[in-house]
Amino acid sequence: xxxxxxxxxxxxxxxKETNEIKRISIRDxxxxxxxxxxxxxxxxxxxxxxxxxxxxxxxxxxxxxDEGFWHGGKFLFNVDIPEDYNIxxxxxxxxxxxxxxxxxxxxxxCLSLLRQSSYDSLGWAPTRRLKxxxxxxxxxxxxxxxxxxxxxxxxxxxxxxxKESFKSKVRDYIQMYAAR
Numbered sequence: 001x002x003x004x005x006x007x008x009x010x011x012x013x014x015x016k017e018t019n020e021i022k023r024i025s026i027r028d029x030x031x032x033x034x035x036x037x038x039x040x041x042x043x044x045x046x047x048x049x050x051x052x053x054x055x056x057x058x059x060x061x062x063x064x065x066d067e068g069f070w071h072g073g074k075f076l077f078n079v080d081i082p083e084d085y086n087i088x089x090x091x092x093x094x095x096x097x098x099x100x101x102x103x104x105x106x107x108x109x110c111l112s113l114l115r116q117s118s119y120d121s122l123g124w125a126p127t128r129r130l131k132x133x134x135x136x137x138x139x140x141x142x143x144x145x146x147x148x149x150x151x152x153x154x155x156x157x158x159x160x161x162x163k164e165s166f167k168s169k170v171r172d173y174i175q176m177y178a179a180r
Contacts, residue, residue, distance in 0.1 A: 027085045031056040031130075038130040043138045057081040060095075061134060064180065065141040069170045070098070073178035077109070077137055081130075089114045089124035090133055097177040099170050101150035101159065102140050110151035111136050111144070 035056050039048060047062045061077040075096045082088050092114055094107040102110040112122040113136050136144065150156035159166040 025083060027083055030086055034130045038134055041131045046134055046138055063138055068142050069167060070141050073174040074180045075178055086126045088116060097173060099155050099173045101147050101152050101156040104152045108151060111140060
């Protein structure tokens with residue numbers, strides 16, 4: 001059985017210009033494989049952008065829903081993968097203002113698989129991959145949209161009180177902040 005300490009001992013050192021030895025982290029080794037898998041399995045409504053191709057742990061995701069309330073919008077998410085990945089989930093923030101029950105106006109995202117622990121046992125697990133995160137975020141605009149367990153309570157209440165007014169506010173937000 002390979003343990004984490006054995007993996008750390010097996011890592012090959014990489015020389016830096018200052019003659020210091022820098023080990024490649026387990027996170028970075030995992031990301032080399034997972035980023036390729038993620039890019040091969042992107043939903044058609046998603047696009048990934050690496051600002052620096054040498055930093056696989058920081059990237060942005062653009063989602064352009066092709067149906068539903070947010071159709072016609074373009075939503076940017078920033079993804080930061082902590083050093084403890086895959087034990088801990090990626091940190092995801094929506095940088096586009098949006099009127100959504102599962103994304104608050106500060107950009108925090110409510111998605112079970114992004115939670116370290118979850119009551120519904122659908123939270124983060126080391127068996128999850130980046131492609132699962134991308135598909136989960138994409139699904140917040142369709143089948144994972146949840147008005148019953150909202151992060152943005154005002155948006156969920158707005159929907160339950162007046163669906164047409166909710167649609168109108170979503171359209172206004174798209175027009176002001178997320179137009180393609």
